[in-house]
Amino acid sequence: MQxxxxxxxxxxxxGGLLFLLSAGFSLIFGLMRIANLTHGAFFMLxxxxxxxxxxxxxxLWLAALAGAVVVxxxxxxxxxFVLRSLGGNALGQVLLTLGVAFIxxxxxxxxxxxxxxxxxxxxxxxxxxxxxGLPFPTYRLVxxxxxxxxxxxxxxxxERTRLGAMIRAGVDDMQMARAVGIPVSKLFTIVFCLGAALAGAxxxxxxxxxxxxxxxxxxxxxxxxxxxxxxxxxxxxGALVGSFIVGFVYTFGTALLPDLAYVxxxxxxxxxxxxxxxxxxxxxxx
Amino acid sequence: xxxxxxxxALVLVALPQFAGEFYVNLISQIFIAAIFASSxxxxxxxxxxxxxxxxxxxxxxxxxxxxxxxKLGIGHWxxxxxxxxxxxVMAGFFGWIALRASGLGFLMITLALSQVLWGLAYxxxxxxxxxxxxxxxxxxxxxxxxxxxxxxxxxFTLIVVAVAIGMMAKFIGSPxxxxxxxxxxxxxxxxxxxxxxxxxxxxxFVYAGFWGAVSGLLYIYxxxxxxxxxxSLTNSAEALLGVIAGGSGTLVxxxxxxxxxxxxxxxxxxxxxxxxxxxxxxxxAIVLFMPDGLVPGVRRLWARVTGRRKPTDAASNS
Numbered sequence: 001m002q003x004x005x006x007x008x009x010x011x012x013x014x015g016g017l018l019f020l021l022s023a024g025f026s027l028i029f030g031l032m033r034i035a036n037l038t039h040g041a042f043f044m045l046x047x048x049x050x051x052x053x054x055x056x057x058x059x060l061w062l063a064a065l066a067g068a069v070v071v072x073x074x075x076x077x078x079x080x081f082v083l084r085s086l087g088g089n090a091l092g093q094v095l096l097t098l099g100v101a102f103i104x105x106x107x108x109x110x111x112x113x114x115x116x117x118x119x120x121x122x123x124x125x126x127x128x129x130x131x132x133g134l135p136f137p138t139y140r141l142v143x144x145x146x147x148x149x150x151x152x153x154x155x156x157x158x159e160r161t162r163l164g165a166m167i168r169a170g171v172d173d174m175q176m177a178r179a180v181g182i183p184v185s186k187l188f189t190i191v192f193c194l195g196a197a198l199a200g201a202x203x204x205x206x207x208x209x210x211x212x213x214x215x216x217x218x219x220x221x222x223x224x225x226x227x228x229x230x231x232x233x234x235x236x237x238g239a240l241v242g243s244f245i246v247g248f249v250y251t252f253g254t255a256l257l258p259d260l261a262y263v264x265x266x267x268x269x270x271x272x273x274x275x276x277x278x279x280x281x282x283x284x285x286x
Numbered sequence: 287x288x289x290x291x292x293x294x295a296l297v298l299v300a301l302p303q304f305a306g307e308f309y310v311n312l313i314s315q316i317f318i319a320a321i322f323a324s325s326x327x328x329x330x331x332x333x334x335x336x337x338x339x340x341x342x343x344x345x346x347x348x349x350x351x352x353x354x355x356x357k358l359g360i361g362h363w364x365x366x367x368x369x370x371x372x373x374x375v376m377a378g379f380f381g382w383i384a385l386r387a388s389g390l391g392f393l394m395i396t397l398a399l400s401q402v403l404w405g406l407a408y409x410x411x412x413x414x415x416x417x418x419x420x421x422x423x424x425x426x427x428x429x430x431x432x433x434x435x436x437x438x439x440x441x442f443t444l445i446v447v448a449v450a451i452g453m454m455a456k457f458i459g460s461p462x463x464x465x466x467x468x469x470x471x472x473x474x475x476x477x478x479x480x481x482x483x484x485x486x487x488x489x490x491f492v493y494a495g496f497w498g499a500v501s502g503l504l505y506i507y508x509x510x511x512x513x514x515x516x517x518s519l520t521n522s523a524e525a526l527l528g529v530i531a532g533g534s535g536t537l538v539x540x541x542x543x544x545x546x547x548x549x550x551x552x553x554x555x556x557x558x559x560x561x562x563x564x565x566x567x568x569x570x571a572i573v574l575f576m577p578d579g580l581v582p583g584v585r586r587l588w589a590r591v592t593g594r595r596k597p598t599d600a601a602s603n604s
Contacts, residue, residue, distance in 0.1 A: 029390075033390070035390045082570075082574075091390075095530070095573045099565075099573065103566035107563065218519060221397075222397070222401030228394070229391075233391075258409065259411070262405035262409060273395065277387055
């Protein structure tokens with residue numbers, strides 16, 4: 001009984017982290033029509049920046065903010081000064097993000113070294129919480145709450161604000177949006193920055209669970225891709241549902257069949273692609 | 287042009303007679319990378335489908351060959367066809383999934399599939415020996431000839447590369463190849479003309495997977511060792527860089543591109559340890575400044591130098 005409850009909570013926590021990662025990926029894909037292969041590297045860069053920030057001020061939430069700001073700024077600069085020059089050439093842009101991902105991951109290796117660096121859970125969240133007599137790791141519950149709140153805020157941003165309305169217009173019909181005076185290229189920078197910031201913050205928040213190590217980017221990128229393929233590109237609901245599906249499948253796979261956990265990830269993906277190539281909630285095929 | 291080809295062939299055949307062992311081995315590595323990149327080029331250049339998971343076929347066939355030898359004691363004459371067959375069947379399955387999408391969806395699915403295999407190679411240590419990799423392998427002895435010396439292996443690889451490039455050239459030059467290029471440029475028109483676009487692409491995908499598997503066998507015979515990095519995104523990206531740097535959609539381009547990547551990796555990483563970072567920078571530079579690749583670029587220059595005869599024609603025909 002305890003095993004199932006704990007693993008369920010682990011699944012939810014991983015799902016929450018994956019949402020922070022894949023929501024940005026999905027938003028960027030929806031608006032700019034490019035797959036940002038730097039996203040895994042953004043996540044890892046966030047974790048490492050969190051590690052350094054925690055050495056200066058021992059507060060995880062401030063560290064997450066630092067991760068979001070630094071990685072978000074980096075994303076905005078990357079979009080504005082590098083990706084922009086290949087406007088209209090989606091494949092070129094994707095290959096560019098791949099190149100940048102290699103550069104970031106090697107830079108992290110130079111700066112922070114090759115050994116895994118653990119990230120401390122804040123003291124007040126370290127004590128397990130007792131619910132119905134069962135101990136729950138409090139921090140993982142907090143991660144789930146953060147992800148759900150982020151999802152709600154993103155939904156409000158997209159559905160209830162002027163900026164969100166402009167982004168939706170750009171997603172649906174970019175030429176028409178441009179024609180009515182929406183500054184679409186400025187939206188590109190904003191969305192890319194937002195997506196990068198979410199990944200960076202997610203990296204710091206995921207630190208106490210995953211810790212910082214070289215290869216974290218290569219571990220996270222495929223999970224984000226599978227989430228987005230499952231949920232459908234450009235859909236926030238899809239990213240949320242996909243994240244929790246992958247969170248569950250991966251966590252239980254690792255617990256029950258540790259050798260083959262990665263293969264089990266195939267299954268939901270193949271199933272969805274076979275029956276609905278656009279993903280569960282996607283309108284357009286990628 | 288024809289005499290130039292004979293000169294190249296002659297130099298390649300005579301090479302081990304005057305070049306040292308280091309260079310002979312280096313050229314063997316270039317041959318292996320050339321088959322790998324050329325097979326990827328069938329998809330990238332001729333089908334217009336950019337795959338970021340081509341390392342799957344190299345890695346799986348190499349792992350299979352190693353595993354069959356080490357765990358089951360199966361000799362090379364049997365393990366090679368089994369590895370090729372299983373990998374090709376896997377390519378058929380992967381192709382069926384990935385071709386549900388096109389464009390960036392195709393790229394993402396191929397990347398996700400190959401990353402899953404990479405993760406599997408690290409974690410399924412009962413089969414792959416995890417991070418330690420599989421070692422203690424041998425090279426095959428076709429007709430009792432030992433391939434252990436550098437020059438013997440060089441000639442073996444030369445024969446395979448000649449057959450491989452020849453077969454791929456035949457494939458591209460055939461009516462099927464023409465249909466393939468049609469599905470790249472005008473998929474809807476080809477569909478209206480009665481071609482089954484998905485089937486054309488799928489056959490190409492499987493064929494590319496087969497030659498990827500062949501390069502995987504050469505890879506394991508050369509190194510006599512396999513590690514999960516052979517399945518990594520870096521490995522797929524190196525092949526893709528070779529294709530793009532040389533010029534996708536040309537026969538010679540990926541060979542030259544693969545040579546450049548192998549030389550960069552061997553020479554520059556002797557001085558700088560940061561191969562991944564260099565790979566990233568070269569990627570960015572190629573995409574930003576030379577998106578056509580070297581071979582079409584040089585051809586265009588050549589056309590301009592020799593009498594300015596329709597430079598656009600030369601570029602589009604390449």
